[in-house]
Amino acid sequence: MNLIAWGYFPARLAWRQLIFDRTKLIAAICGVLFACILVFMQLGFKDSLYASAASAPLKLNGDLFLMHKQSEAMWRPVNFKRSELMRTLGHPAVAEVSPLYLGLAPFKNIETQVKRTLMVYGFDPEAQLFNVEAIKNKRGELRLKDTVLFDESSRPEFGHIRPLLEAGKNVTEINDYKVAIRGLFQLGVSFAADGNVVTSDLNFMRIFPNRNAGDIDMGVIRLHPGTPIKQVQAELSSQLNEFVNIFTYDELLEYEKLYWANTAPIGFIFGFGTVMGLVVGLVIVYQILFTDIVNHRYEFATLKAMGYQHGYFIRLVFATAFFLAVLGFIPGCILSIGLYHLAESQMFMPMPMTFSKVITIFFFILSMCTIAGFLAIHKLKAANPADMF
Amino acid sequence: MSMLIDVRNLDFSFGSGELTLPVLKNVTISIHQGEIVLMTGPSGSGKTTFLTIVGGLRQAFNGSVKVLDQQLINSTEQVKVKVRQQIGFIFQQHNLLKSLTALQNVSMTLEMYNGSSERERLNQAAAMLEAVGLGDRLNYKPDQLSGGQRQRVSIARALVGQPKIVLADEPTASLDKQSGQEAVRILKQLAKESGTAILLVTHDYRILEIADRVVELEDGVIKD
Structure with missing residues (x-):
């Protein structure tokens, strides 16, 4: 079977099944969007913390810096x-x-x-x-x-x-x-x-x-x-x-940043928040994929009876996960940009939305959906074509 | 006429040990190209189990089941999948994919095969739906079709891949008399045109007349 048929057909069926039930699709997108915003905000606050921690040393004009240990x-x-x-x-x-x-x-x-x-x-x-x-x-x-x-x-x-x-x-x-x-x-x-x-x-x-x-x-x-x-x-x-530390300019910036990351547990708190956001999203997406398989098990069993192989349905589940990731991420990202501006105007702290952050979080969300897919595919065994008669 | 289904001394039982429940006992039957065989019998006689074994959906261990020259007894999943792909299935419920239109449902059969373009597939599927009298319902979803129309879509789906064998399980069970007879009439006509063998399990005696041969199964044994 050629590559197009291998990936395109199950993805197309996944898409058609997704858009068939709009209400459920919107609920599913909201789940991903929620996780997305949570992660964006946590990482935004964390970056803002680091950026602001370094705002004073960033402007210091020197080559080496002495500080007490x-x-x-x-x-x-x-x-x-x-x-x-x-x-x-x-x-x-x-x-x-x-x-x-x-x-x-x-x-x-x-x-x-x-x-x-x-x-x-x-x-x-x-x-x-x-x-x-x-x-x-x-x-x-x-x-x-x-x-x-x-x-x-x-x-x-x-x-x-x-x-x-x-x-x-x-x-x-x-x-x-x-x-x-x-x-x-x-x-x-x-x-x-x-x-x-x-x-x-x-x-x-x-x-x-x-x-x-x-x-x-x-x-x-x-x-x-x-x-x-x-x-x-x-x-x-x-x-x-x-008893004195001697830092270069870059080391001083790093030292200030590490204080907030490690000594003050704030870096940990935001890291933890990020993980929790992803876990919540993971559970939501898993639930969505799981019930989706349960609801479609007769259709899948029918297709299996027609000669479709198990791998087709695995690809279908992952395609669904991928679509949910993309459909949830796009509005999540746009909303987060707005929230970043809001936070900047309320906290007077820099909250830059960088391209690398967007890419990083997209991969977070994508991995989250992929893992949910891995957890959900075991349910495909419920689609047994012999039970169709 | 070549033999498409050749079953010899098939035994099958559910469960194991003391709870073993024999379902099929020493079943021997063969079906030739273009033949329409109806299998009747009371509920629990093993008709459906027999159909799932012949269709490569259930693994049997004793006897010989040759379908399209493939031995299905103790076969691998690959062999069964290959056999399934050459068989058209018609189910008791229509079992159409409810998110797809009639045309897309029928195309699903063709998407398993290589070589055809999207346009060719859709044309072929549309021609098939035309043949079952649904040329004006191509873009309707199952929810928008009546029971008889849905079953005709599922007949189109089973036949569009030009299978050598069609296996049907109670295709008229959920239909009223008129649409049930309409459905099997179409099935018979199309099968005869293409020389497809049909094994149809039913206890709907209203459709017996379409059969070339009627086989009765009782308690897992074929009655003469």
């Missing part, structure tokens, strides 16, 4: 001595180093006076630690006493800072210390911080009176252009105290 992530750092960072200057490849101070502090909403915690970044304005034009351009303002720049991507609970600034109302409190907002930039919120401000290292010490400039949270190292970063990293790590 006990720092699980940038948002919960452990201090180490500034002298540790300065020692790296002894390496000939190191061009400049600068400390970064990090702290979470309550920020008072200018309109409502409600306090909410955000992330404060403190550094020498001349060091230009962030690759953000708005911050670079405002380095003069940052040098002024008691000034900060505010992240416009922060959650709206912090107040509508732009119109307030335009109206000249720029004074608020961070950590109960009065500061003036001198400008805006865009960085992005994460699961750890609902908002961000940057300020100078000196202002940082004023906002956090318990901190001192000798204890830093992160050290940013820039090398002379053209030096092999990996090699310098290895040489420096042999010279540094063992």
Whole structure:
């Protein structure tokens, strides 16, 4: 039998049987669609988590980064001595180093006076630690006493800072210390911080009176252009105290991401949600295929009596599974795009719908339907042509 | 005339051990090309079991059952499938696929064979439906047809592959007298035109006249 007859005929019969009962078809599609949206949302939140976790380190402008080994992530750092960072200057490849101070502090909403915690970044304005034009351009303002720049991507609970600034109302409190907002930039919120401000290292010490400039949270190292970063990293790590980690840019991003994936169990939760979505979908599709076989067993037995072989019906079941996967996935994908936009506008977190995600989830759904097919085909034995008479 | 079905000393029983229930005892019968044989007998006499064994739907172990020169006793599934493909089946219920139109149902028989195009298959199926008097019902689904029309579609489905043998089990059981006689009349006419042998199991005595030969089965034994 040629290939067309092998695959096309059972697929065509599967299709004709599917579209014959529209109500059942719609119910079946809804089952797949449900699983599809569940998986899309879980993976979307997970990617959003990782993307937002990396939003601050992504903009850091450096080649190598020092962090205390006990720092699980940038948002919960452990201090180490500034002298540790300065020692790296002894390496000939190191061009400049600068400390970064990090702290979470309550920020008072200018309109409502409600306090909410955000992330404060403190550094020498001349060091230009962030690759953000708005911050670079405002380095003069940052040098002024008691000034900060505010992240416009922060959650709206912090107040509508732009119109307030335009109206000249720029004074608020961070950590109960009065500061003036001198400008805006865009960085992005994460699961750890609902908002961000940057300020100078000196202002940082004023906002956090318990901190001192000798204890830093992160050290940013820039090398002379053209030096092999990996090699310098290895040489420096042999010279540094063992309680500091030295990361390349990519390693830092990965480290931040892994914190959310593993240390904070959030990555696991979304992974688990994805699996549960697929399991629910699997059970639904299995039920659909199973009852489909039961309902058609006399027709299948008739065809078997006419000389159709067992393999034909296996292909028919898998074709049905395939059609359900495709028919459920298309509306599921379109709905998910809408939900992603909704989530982005509600959570102020990036939720990109990437092509690779669409492809990945399609294969998830396809595998889900295929496995359901494998589970359902044993029921084909119920179609025994000898019982037809 | 060549012999299409040649059954010798066939024994068959259901169950095993003490619960063995003999159904067919030493059945010997042969059917030639173009012959129409009616098998009658009371319920439980083993008619239907005999039909399923000859049709390659049920495995028998004792005796000899040669259908189209294939031995079906202790045969493999492959042999049985091959035999089935050369037989037209007509069932008590019409057993049409309810999601398919009459035309598509009849085409299902042709889709098993190689070589023909979709157009050829549909033309052949349409011609067959024309022959059973349903030329104006090609695109009707089983739900939209009457009982007699459905059984005629199933006759068309059985005959469109030009089988050498047609096996029919109570084809008129669910039909009223007129449509039942109409159905078997069409069946006989088409079979005679193409030289097809028919083995028809029934206890509908209204259709005995179409037979070349009537065989009576009682308690698994053929009565003379």
